[in-house]
Amino acid sequence: MTPPSTTGEVKAPTAHAAPRRSRAGRGPLPAIVLAAGAGLLIVSVANALARATEDTSPVLVWLGILVIALPVFYRLTSREASTGERLALVCLLGLSLYGVKILRDAPLFTFGDELIHTHNVNQIDVHHHLFHANTILKVTPYYPGLEGATSALTSITGISTYAAGVILVGAARLVLMIALFTLFARVSGSSRVAGLGCAIYATNFNFLFQGAQFSYEPLALPLLLLVVMAVAERESDRGIEIRAWTAPILLGMGAVVITHHLTSYMMVALLAALALVSWYLRKSWRPPNVWPFALVAAALAAFWLFVVASSTVGYLSPVLTNAVKAILHTIQGEEAPRGLFQGRTAAAGSTPVAARLLGLTGVALLTVGLPFGLLQVWRRFRDRPFAIVFCVGALGFFGTLALRLTPPAWETGNRASEFLFVGLAFVLSFTTLWALSRWSEAPRTKALLTGAFALVLLGGAISGWPWDLQLTRPLRVGSQAGGNIVSQPLAAAEWSTSELPEGRFAASTADADLILANGHQAVYAGPFPDIEDVLSNPKLEPWQLELLSEHDLRYLVADRRVASTDVMRGYFFATSGRSAGGPLLQKALISKYERLPRAARIYTNGAITIYDLEARR
């Protein structure tokens, strides 16, 4: 078999062989590593300034991101780099951008989902078994892949859940980049396409933050890509060698199924699509057609859904049906479309016009590049199932953008986009190659393309993550007089952990997340059961007291901060000059509990008060 081409010329799919030209470690790679280190330092300083409540702009973080990513992309556009160097570059890019997320939050998890999964790991550490209840997101313990794997690290070595989680997701990020590179190289036959495709994939909306958090999807997606890579590699083998792939593919599929529901359904859809397209193109169900794997994946996912994690149906179906309804209502004009760049809660800040323009420019560039890439892929690879499925995925990505126009469908679109972006990245890597070949690979052309890449990368960061959260916020800081102090919700959570370790709480979502992650208490929040109304009504209704009693919720966390219902902003210090918590809610929301004859106000830190509803016996 011939090695993958390092040039823009795309050849037939090939095996991976030793690099032909410059080796990794020679050429500009060391300088690019230095740039990545410098970029991370800039990001770290920007976040340190933000934690120190100094007036800082996200522009500094973006500068750091560009210092990391642009040299990588520029080098990937060149003909000279070897396969090994390209692989090293994409790994460097993936890990460095993962570092951006780590440096934002260290040394604590601060995303809502991260706190929920931290609780699950803590439960395993205490009980030594999987499937212990999570009162906030009930479905998560039934997909225990992430927590189970993390518990291996924590139990053998004794490192913290935070350290184990960061390392595990980092390892998954590495799998993602290598598997994607191998997949693109196999399908296109070109390591240049593979490198460019991986770099372009890093511009997807969720790559920087959402897809780098300690949550089940950032582990499941790399495992899915490993499966897809294995399927693509299998397709290039013949005869008995095809069978060698069965065990790795099945292991990967099993791991995906028990790690994340949506990713497992995406896996089934993808394998089914590959099987159908393969049949359409080759008129054969015989190997390497993947229909048996599609069938096994569907059976595994169905078994897990209906036998182990049946609560997933109740969890996902409202999300999906609401999304569909909202789309229909918006199309029919019954509902106004969601404004772009709008936060979901009152505590969210607004996005400046320049940042909005940057976000839209990024999407516009993706749109403009699409037809050129599609044409190239169609001309060269229309007889290859993977290429066809990638093209469909690329088109589907733009469908997910439409979902962002309705609030209930926003999350569905956002989640789907990082899967579909795989196809778009593949297609756009051909747009890049086409542009390079058309304009003679001059440095100016590469610089222009690198500039476009920068706009798409920053546009993705802005579109995928709220403007006011691009930089971190203070959670645990040093005081003026020395000694460390913590934010109000964290202080309340730490107090409840030490004083009420067996307590059962009703709380706003942000407070609930922190209590859950810090201890082993049962905490209820949000609309199911309807704690939301208990906390937000100025007057307590009899049914609300019954609800609290029914769930045996003795302790109630009353929080006057508007941000208390915001699982992105509700954990941090209020800061003078800029109110991180927003205005305070009316006092009646707190004082209503004072009238309960058995209640006692057992803790307060100003904004947050904890009541014992059964204090009087």
Next chain:
Amino acid sequence: MRGHRDLAFACRAALASAALGLLIPIGWLSFIAAAPLFFALPGYAITSLAFARRSRGLAPLIALTLGLSLAVLVLGSLLVSALPGGLRAGWWAALLVVVTLAASWQAALRRDPGHRISLPAMRPPRLATGAIALLAGGLVLAALAIAIGFVTFKAPNAVGFTELWISPRPADAIRVGVGSQEQERRSYRLEVRVPGDAAPVERRLSLDPGQTKVLRVPLPGQPPARAQRVVALLYQAGTQGRPYRRVNAWIGGGG
């Protein structure tokens, strides 16, 4: 395993890694020792078993080694959870070692005798001094970035606050806690009004940022038959009238 140096090495490394991971009491050192067991050895052994008769390229080999190791951790958690005692260090180490040894052994059996599987292009590149300096510089900068990320800086604009809490435990006393999350040292006057006591219990206290003090107020005599309210009021030093913080508890009445 004779003649298959890579597999023999994987087996020895798995045993050493597991033993060191379990025995070293310092978390990070233990992790460094056990990392190959988590992220490389089981995956490499399974990959060697699957492709016993033909080596793969470098990129697929790395992806499979790391990815399948993760898959073993994910799927292994189901198995270990079902064992007596559940997810404990010993079972985990045993599982990962057994997977590595068993897969390596089977891979060695399936490989053709005398047929050596060569690892693709694993030789480290020869680097010029300048390149080494640049790489080292990059690593130093990244390490510095991480170090800064873990430093707790002073945040003068973070709005500080004071905590007050009360607990009617143990039965013969009331505990009242005051915690300062303020930016500066603060002084307070704490007043606890206990039913049956003629005058409230008063304490003056000063707290540094991050400091907590707990006051134990003994209850006079037996707890009352009817539940009565104990109130703790915290005043900022130098202020009169309106309390800064207020909490309450119930004593007596079986509570």
